[in-house]
Amino acid sequence: MTSAPEALLALSDVNTFYGQAQVHFDLSINVARGHIVCLLGGNASGKSTTMKIILGLVKPRSGEVRFDGASLIGLSTPQIVRRGIASVPEARRLFADMSVRENILMGAFVRNDRDAVAQDLDRMLTLFPKLGQRLAQRAGSLSGGEQQMVAMARALMSRPRMIVMDEPTMGLSPLYVDRVLELIRAINQDGVSVFMVEQNASLALEIAHEAYVLQTGKIVLSGPARALKDDPRIRDAYLGGSEAA
């Protein structure tokens, strides 16, 4: 299966195993340039593993992962990051004992243009004004919402072409959830493609262009987010009982 020419990221026929257990069955996902694509699914559906596949943290047994036309298979995580993919990992994963400033700058680790990095740091502080007063603080001492801001700023610092996010709204207060969604939209409008993994379907479909639904390792549903939102199967599975507070 070849990916459509306009796809920035294309996973095709990916099969992944943890030992004997198969996690993905012929998984195929396309992220079009400039789009927000969301992968929905419950616990143990293989969502987070999909992210790990893209980032090279887990190697698929078969299948292809292409970014901007070039294969990512066999590349190490740092190499993939250098190709222009940044990540906002699950549960933020900040460097807890480093300062907020150091955390944000760690995002620019792959860059060598010091002056531009300094400018980008200023840009982040206009995008995330709250972090301005927190720069010298230990990242581990921030609240969950503030940490999410740092994680997003950190990801943007590498000037990525695409950001992958693992459950960016998980564990946040409703106020921060809205803020994070707004920011994802803003980031996307700046030209960064977004691939996000989410459990909260209603929120994700709010901002996504396309969505895929993953169930025990298989894509069971996919299409434009607007269409999926009204799909009864989605409503039954996700929008009914598990509507987030």
Added chain:
Amino acid sequence: MSSWLDHTINGLIVGNVYALVAVGLALIFGVSRLINFAQGSIYLVGAYIGWIAVVHLHTPLPLTIVVVAVASAIVGLIIERFGLRPLQNSVRIAPLLATIGISFVLDQLVMLIFSPNPRALPSQLPDVRFQVGGGTIGPLDLLIAGVGLTSALLLFVFLRYTKLGWAVRATAQDRDAAMQMGVDVNRVNQAVFGIAAALGGVSGMLVGMYYNQIDTAMSLQATLKGVVAEVVGGAGNVPGAVIGSLLLGLVESYGVAVLGTSYRNLFAFLLLVVVLVLRPNGLFTSARQAPPEPLTGTFIAPSRPVNIPRWALWGATAGFAVLPLFPVSFYVLQTLINAWLLGMLGLSLTLVAGTMGQVSLGHAALLAIGAYTSALLSLTLDVPAGLAVIGGGLMSAALGTLLISPSFRLRGHYVSIATLAIGEIVALVILNWESVTRGPIGISGIPPLSLFGYDLISPTSVYWFSLAVMVVLALLQGRLLGSHLGRSFRAIRDDDIAARAYGLSLNRYKSLAFIFGGFAAGISGGIAAHLYSYINHETFNTQQSILALTVVILGGLGNVVGAIVGSVALVGLPEMFRIAAEYRILIYGIVLLLLVRFRPQGLLGTV
């Protein structure tokens, strides 16, 4: 007469030396959660490189320091690249065992190249002392302090202001997240191993100059002291390691001032055990830091044991039993007796380390307790040797378990450190408790083995006796593994939190494992004492502990038959090929490295 100020200065200087070792250990632990047991070997290598530079190349002091730092760093890089990087995706126990193997290989190579005799390492500085207050201080003291402070400053600048330094810190805090920032973790590992080795090597050279003497025994001592300092400061905590080192130096210096030199190491290990028990995360680590990570589950290579049919085992046993009836040489019997004695120790360790998951590095202490008990019972109380050996086994079971019990709340690497320290403490108590153990003189004239009034003097009778004892112990252990108790042991090894959730009391089961294991090891030590007729505090040393560990890994952790096969292989094969004694430890080290790399489950598989 030395003043208190002198002791303080001495303590701080020695502490500085420890700090150079401990900081490297902390960096490595931070980045890869590994306690590098080869750190002392690099310190040793550094001392000998310094010796070559000073004595043969006549380098001036600044150049000597640079040469030692660079050469040691290269050794560190080689260790990282070829010893540890291939094990990245291996079981958690693998890197730990690899560093132990590497340290034995390096130490033995140094010994073979430079001979075990001590060498004088001149300090290259004028031998004058300045009066400072009530004490004196020499140029070498100032040099060591200067090197310590300069290194600390350079390290601070590196970690705080360089890109690679940031990468080191980020990797230490979250390896996966660091990779997702584009950090090449292999380069970070290289960096910390290079830095740790450079600091360790320079430290070894400075110590050599300080005492004007270097020898191969420095290595293990340095590893132990560095580990103590690092754990006291909190594993992976670089500033903590410096403070822990200075504290250790002062404690030792004052302790020696009060009680004498032979107590020096006792303070270090007691400090370690106290810190491990009361604050296992170190003195300066706040509670929010995660407790020592569980190394259970994947800690030991999972595998299916090789199934050996029962008749083959009985056949082999019968074959060995009738062996003395054939015209075999005294030498063969002697070798096999050693193998049976090591087999008993192997049974003990394979139960504790393999079945229970407590990788003990101080198992020789159990031998020593059994040996001294049995020897003293028969010499001072005229207990018949056969009974005395059983007394040795019981004492080893009781005392060994009691001594090791403080480490029951620890996991993974920490158990290894604690048992290593407890083993050293036992040896040091034997050395210093002269009224009972006769101290450094040792115990001589231990009567030969006897059974029901008959002396077992001929090699054949000793052979049968030790074979029979080992077979009985092996059968008992085989029964144990198949029982409910054996399953509980393995449950705790595989997941102690789950085991606890099912109501298993960890302390009780760990005690039981050490009681069984202590008994077998004590019996082995007791028989050895009567066989050798002379023992001292060095008869059962750390090398024996490592040999036992190699045996059980060779056979397959937890595998009863494997422990015996491993003993016969490691005792027998070097004899068969007439390998000179000084090469044996080297071979054990290489065997350990090859096993860890290519067959971590051992010959017969883990159980």
